[in-house]
Amino acid sequence: MDLQLLARFNAARSGRKPAILVTEIGSGAQRLVAPGDIADADPLAAELRARLRSGKSGLVELAGGGQAFLTVSVPPPRIVLIGAVHISQALVPMAQIAGFDVTVVDPRTAFATPERFPDGTLLAEWPADVLEQLALDPYTALAALTHDPKIDDVPLAAALSVGCFYVGALGSRKTHGKRRERLLEAGVTPDAFDSIDAPIGADIGAASPAEIAVAVLANIIAALRKSPELKGEGGRP
Amino acid sequence: MQQDAIRTEIDPLVLAESWSRDGRRVALATVVETWGSAPRPVGAHLVIDAEGNFEGSVSGGCVEGAVVAEAAEVIETGKPAMLEFGVADETAWRVGLSCGGRIRVYVEPVARSA
Numbered sequence: 001m002d003l004q005l006l007a008r009f010n011a012a013r014s015g016r017k018p019a020i021l022v023t024e025i026g027s028g029a030q031r032l033v034a035p036g037d038i039a040d041a042d043p044l045a046a047e048l049r050a051r052l053r054s055g056k057s058g059l060v061e062l063a064g065g066g067q068a069f070l071t072v073s074v075p076p077p078r079i080v081l082i083g084a085v086h087i088s089q090a091l092v093p094m095a096q097i098a099g100f101d102v103t104v105v106d107p108r109t110a111f112a113t114p115e116r117f118p119d120g121t122l123l124a125e126w127p128a129d130v131l132e133q134l135a136l137d138p139y140t141a142l143a144a145l146t147h148d149p150k151i152d153d154v155p156l157a158a159a160l161s162v163g164c165f166y167v168g169a170l171g172s173r174k175t176h177g178k179r180r181e182r183l184l185e186a187g188v189t190p191d192a193f194d195s196i197d198a199p200i201g202a203d204i205g206a207a208s209p210a211e212i213a214v215a216v217l218a219n220i221i222a223a224l225r226k227s228p229e230l231k232g233e234g235g236r237p
Numbered sequence: 238m239q240q241d242a243i244r245t246e247i248d249p250l251v252l253a254e255s256w257s258r259d260g261r262r263v264a265l266a267t268v269v270e271t272w273g274s275a276p277r278p279v280g281a282h283l284v285i286d287a288e289g290n291f292e293g294s295v296s297g298g299c300v301e302g303a304v305v306a307e308a309a310e311v312i313e314t315g316k317p318a319m320l321e322f323g324v325a326d327e328t329a330w331r332v333g334l335s336c337g338g339r340i341r342v343y344v345e346p347v348a349r350s351a
Contacts, residue, residue, distance in 0.1 A: 001265060003257050003349045010254050025269075028317045028345060057280030059269055069269045069343060071280060 001030055008032055009073070016075035016137060018052050023069045024062070044068070075139040077165065077224055078102065082127055082155050083145035084111040087170070091143075091213035092121055098217065100141075105130060107151065127155040141166035141220045143200065147175055149182060157183055160192040166223035168197035168216060197223075249282035249293035253347050262287040263347040264308035268295045268340055272323070275338035283342075287312050295342050296322070308344050317345040 005021070009032055012019035020033045022044065038048050043063050048070070051058075055074040059067050079095050081088045084106035095102045096119075105123045106112040112124035123130050131154070136142065142159035144152035147170050156179075159167045169179065176198045183193055201215025202222070249265070257263045266283040268275075276297035283293040283301060285308035295304060300322045311318050323339025 001345050001347050003254065003347055006250065006254050006257070006265075006347060010251055013250070023343070023345070025319065025343065059279075069267065071267065 005030055005032055009071075013073045013075075016135065016139065018072075018074045020048055020051055020073070021071040022048075023071070025059075025067045025069060075137065076101070077139050077141065079220060080105065080134055080136065080140055080142045080155070080159075081145060082106070082142065082152055083170075084108070084113075084117060084122060084124075085145050086209035087145050087212050087216070089116055090210040091216060092117065092119070094213055094217050095220075098221065100220075103134065105134070105155070106146070127151060127158075131155070131158055136162045136164055138163045138165055140164045141168075141223065143168040143170070143197075143216055143220070145170045145200075147171040149179065153179070153182060153186070156196070157186055157188050160188055160195070166197065166220045167195065168200040168219065170200045170212075171198065173199070247292070249284040252292050253282075253284040256284065256286055257347045257349055262312045264311045264344055265347055266295055266304050266308060266342050266344045269319075269343045270341040271338060272340075273338035275340050277340075285309075285312075296340060300340070300342070304342055304344065311344045311346050315346050315348070317343065319343055 009019055009021050012034065018035055021030060022033060023030045033048055035052055038045050042048065044060065047060050051070050051072045052074065055072055057070055057072045059069050062068055078101035081091060081102065081104045084104050088104050092102050092104060102121050103123060104117055104121050105125060105127050107124065107126040109124055112122055114122070136159050142155060142164050144156050146152050152169060156167065156169055169176065171179065180193055184190060197219050201212055202218040204211070204215050206212045206215040253263050253265050264285045266285065268277055268279050268281045271279055276299065277295055281293070281295050283291055283295045283304055285291040285305050287309065289305055289309065291301065291305050294301060303322070304320065307318055307320055320342045321339065322342070
């Protein structure tokens, strides 16, 4: 493998960009493929697209005989929590134990304190101001937990538009009904909105904040592992 | 807190790049196919230098020695090689997989072109 090619592959990996390194076994010829540069004329196009979804590396047969190995890299899954609330205090350590990177965003300085979130996961900012920094992508789960539209709506719409693998929102049916009106007004499609996990979390009768955290984490893991798009080795946190 | 970035100290692909930039001659081994019970998944890497230093794993310890030996040849010739290990292999007594599986490992040089 050429060092420059390896460097480009590593840069994609550290930058949370999906990429596939294609190695022809016979000749040793290699190329690096990003999602944006799969040409329809590429004989491996369908295979490459499927591999970017599954995250699985593996051998493929080439049309002209011979084999190629696809080294597939997709970003490790992570969780963004909107709201430095009680549920988040329980959810952060649980999610970390399960292997996820977690970021908590909340502009309310009474909630967003280092005492409540001591491990450096906290951004005490308005979500709208840090969307770029959050870099939401299809390998990110987002849960909106403030039930304050001023804080939750912007990141919810952003998560739906980039195709986060899980989007959940806390709130009663009535709260969620009003949220539907606002987000559809803001241009979210009905299908996208209805993909939100709400009422949030697995239906386990969760009562306390910590139990709700378990329910939310369960549904995030279900979305990751049961989705036809993301399950597989590459989805390992 | 874990880092979003890949964990550089144990990532064989990152090590392969940094070792190569440091002027070391490097080979990269990749598990490309497994049958039956195999200890490491397809896509697992081992990085090896010309002095026989290595990091990562392709089998959890069963065949690393043989891969490292073959890597010296790959580094010397600059040509990739395909290795196969398994209980059915004639070298099984020496480097077979105790778990009963079989694996194919692709070993390639890392080339420092201009």
